[in-house]
Amino acid sequence: MGRFASTVAYYEGARPPYGAAFFSTVARRLAFERGTRLLDVGTGPGLLAIGFAPFCGEVVGVDPEPAMIEAARSSAEREASAVRLVEGRFEDLAGSLGTFGAVTIGRAIHWLDPEPARNALDSLVAPQGLILVCNAASVTDGRNRWLETFNAVRNRWRGEHPNRDQDAFFAGGPFVRRESISVETVYRAPIERLADRVLSMSTSSPERLGGEVPAMRSALGEALASFATDGAVEEIVEARAEVYMRRGRESG
Template structure:
C-alpha cells in the first residue's frame, strides 16, 4: 500500500472528502452494536485517507489509529477532524508494509475503505492476526462502487464517453500495483485466519449538480489533476458541456449509492 507515482492521490486531496459519497451512517451503527463499542476500544483504520471511516468511528471508541502512506491525505484528515472537533485520533504515516514496525498495539477492529486491493493481502492478513484481538474483526468497507444488481445512472455513460476521449485505456483501468486482483477478497479471507465472513449493505440515493460530478471525477486516481496533467482544463470543459447537454433543464444527477461491508472474523474456537 504505497502512494501512486506522480502524486496521483495527493492531487485528489481537495476533492476526496468533499465529493466522494459518505459511508452510510447505518454502517457505524451496525459496528457499534455488533462489537459493543462503548468508547473503550482501539481501532485501526488502514489506508485511512482523509478520514471517511476514521472520523465517524472516533465518536464510538477510545482511539482510532489512522494510517495512510500519503502525507497530504493525513494533513487533510487532521484538518477535517479539527474543524469537526473530533479527537481521539492518532494520525500516522505508514502502510501495510510498515504495519508491524509501527507499534500499533492490540486493536479490536481494523477497518479498510477500498484499500485492501493495494496490499499483499495474504501477508497483511497474517500481520493483522497478530494485532486484532481474539474477538475482533477486519472490516472491508466500500461506498459508491458499481454493482451488477444496481442500474447505473444514465448520466454515467456521458462521463465514461468523456473519459475515453481524454484518457488512454490503461489509465482508465484504475489499477492497483498489479491490477485489480482476479481472486475476490472473500476467497482470500476464507483461506486466512479471518475465515468467518458476514456481508451487509445499504442503498441510498445521492443527488449531485454538475460541479459535484466534475469534482467527483477529480477525486479518482485515474482522473486526478496529476493524471490529467495539462489536459485537465480540456477534460473539465468537455465534461461540463456534455453534462449540461444531457441535462439541459439544470436538474440533478441522481445515483443509487451502496455502502457495503465485509466483516471477517476468526472461526469459533
C-alpha cells in the same frame, strides 16, 4: 510524491459518501462500544476513522501519503474528533500499534500486497476482533441512469488500475467473510462534483491528466447535461461493510 498526492483536494468532497446512517448501523450491528479500539488502514482523509470515532474508545488512522494525513488531521479538527493519525505503511507499523477489536479497510485493499498485509492484520486484530472492508459507491442496477455515461467519459482519461479483489486478498489467510452490512442513501450530486470525483482517483488524477483536466470537465458536463436538473443528478449510493472474522469463528 505518492500516487494520491494530487487527489487530496478532491477526495473527501467528491467520492460517494458513506453517510451517518452507515456508521451508526454498522456500529450497532457489531456492538462497538467505548472500549473498542479501531484501526483504519489507508485512512486517506480520514472518512472511516472520523465516521466511526463517536462509537469507539480509540481510533487510529494510518496512511503512507503525507498529504492525506494532513487532510485527515484538518478534518478531525473540524469535526472535533479525537482520532490519532499516523503516517506510514501499516505493515511496517504493526509491531508498535497494539491490537484492535476492529480494523477497517476502505478504498485501499487493491493497493495492498496480500502476504505482508495479511500477516500484519493477523498480528493487529485481536482474537475476537473483526476486519471491515468498506466501500461507498453508486448503485449499478440501473437506478443511477447517468452512471454508464459517466463511466464512459471517465474511462477515456483513466489509466490502469490494479486488478485485485478482496476475495483474492483473503484467500488462504486466517480471516473469512461472516456477513455484509449495507445502507443506501440518496444524494444530489452536482456535475462539477462528479468531475472532481474523476480527479479524486489516482488513475485519473490531476497529476496524470495535466493539461487535459479542462477537456475532461467539458466532456463530462456535455455528456451528463441531459440527465441533470439545475446542474445536478440524483445519486443513489450504497455504503457497504464486508465483515471478516478469524477462521472458525464465522458462524458464531
